[in-house]
Amino acid sequence: MKIWTPLVILLAIVLGVVQMLRPLPAPTLTLTAQSGYAFEGGTPEMPWPSEGQASIDVAGLGSLGSYGKQKSVPIGSVAKVMTAYIILRDHPMKPGGNGPGIPVDDTAVDEAALSAEGETTVELDPDSKLSQKEALQALLIASANNVARLLARWHSDGDMQAFVDEMNRTAEELGMENTTYTDPSGLKDTTVSTAEDQVILGKAAMKDPLFKQIVAMPVYTDSRGDDHDNSNKMVPLHGIGIKVGSTTKAGGNFLFATEKKVAGEQQLIVGAVLGQYAVPQLPTAMEFGRQLMAAGEKALTDMTVVEKGDVVGEVDDGLGGTTPVVATEDVVAPGWGGLKVGLELGTDRSGEVPHEGAKGDAVGVLTMGSGQGEVRVPVALAEDMAEPGIGAKLSRLG
Structure with a gap:
């Protein structure tokens, strides 16, 4: 011891x-x-279209539902949303700026004449430059196919296919599993997607302030002094964008967005209506979009x-x-x-x-x-x- x-x-x-x-x-x-x-309460009933497919979602919260078989279909000029998304992602712009000047090549000037064959285009001056902001306005408001292709060439050093490949890589990264792009304008019927995939893209694109600002404009004035109305006739009466598109094969298509202030914050509602063939096709798609926007706003509340x-x-x-x-x-x-x-x-x-x-x-x-x-x-x-x-x-x- x-x-x-x-x-x-x-x-x-x-x-x-x-x-x-x-x-x-x-x-x-x-x-x-x-x-x-x-x-509390049951899932809201949505005023779905009578044909085609549709989907509607609230960013950060979830889906309000989808309608129709989500199969890949032509989307027309709605494809230009991906073109704009890539341009702004890879060439971000300072708030209030116009961005770099994009040289207007002879191809873009000559393709303005394709309006006589049914394409949507804008007139461009030879040996001039478009600011990146004006080019995006022409793309998203006037829905100019010749500017869509000009932006693709500018982004990818003249290689259109390289830009299309980038569109498909980006779609894959975003989780757009049923989407294939074959051109930057959506003119080709082989550029296909689904309503649910386009809602994914719409939510991503609306995060960019300039994109959101442009798609909400009812009209813009170009550097030549010409006014161009928004092809989305819902603006500014209903919603804040995003893009319409139609071809004979695609029918009427509408990727849309609206906002409602809930719980002290603006909540973003994004939806898509594809494959509307009832005449008139595009107004039919936009009307169903308007009804879905209204229903989404009504359903959205707080607790x-x-x-x-x-x-x-x-x-x-x-x-x-x-x-x-x-x-x-x-x-x-x-x-x-x-x-x-x-x-x-x-x-x-x-x-x-x-x-x-x-x-x-x-x-x-x-x-x-x-x-x-x-x-x-x-x-x-x-x-x-x-x-x-x-x-x-x-x-x-x-």
Whole structure:
């Protein structure tokens, strides 16, 4: 006993010091509130067209539904949305700027005469330059086929096929599984897609402020002083874009977007109507689009999922201690009848949860939804939180 007792005491002291000096485990945030909520009511009924296919979606929230067999069909000038998307993605423009000057080649000048054969084109001056902004206006508002091909040549150093290949690569990257592009204007009937695929593209394209601005313009004036009306006659009375397209084979097609302020934010609704052959084809497609926009806006509402001050989770210090956290604001979610939404609790931009803090200190973020429909609310300590005490430090294992 005389020999071992001092050694045991010394060992205990050493272990105690080691325990006290060991780094504390990183605190974690755990959700204690319900992880999912459902809006009251049934799924909204949509005024689907009587033929073809259609789809409508709310960005960041989900689909309001689809109609018809989603098979690949010709889409006409709706294909120009992909052309514009690639141009803006690979040649981004500064806000308020006009972008670089695009040399107008002889081909683009000569192809303006194809309007006599039924193509949509704009007149261009030889040996001139179009600003990138005007070229996009001609593409999306006047629906000029000759400018679509000019932009493709400019982007890909004169190689039209290289641009078409890029259109298909981009479609694949976006998850447009039933889409094939064979030209930048959509004139060819071999350029095909589905309503659901075009909604995917529409949501991606509308993230660009300039694209969104252009497709909402009812008219633009070109550098020659000529006015060009938007081929989408819904603008500005209904919606904020996006593009119409029609050929004999494709029928009437309409990729559209509108917005409604819900839960304090503008929620983006994007839809598509394809394959409308009832005469007049294009106005028929646009009318069904208008009805779907109105129905989507009517269906979109909000629900208070969590109220300010509600306990939604806790901080676990890793040593057996927990501190509740509360929402600092109401969590008001946008949605519609039958929609299920999920809650997630995570750290803020620092990526760390503190070991100690005072009541009311922000320690994380409660998130619902994603993208444009995302709702983020800070969470704070419901009471003072102290660093683990001596007892917890000495008794921890592992």
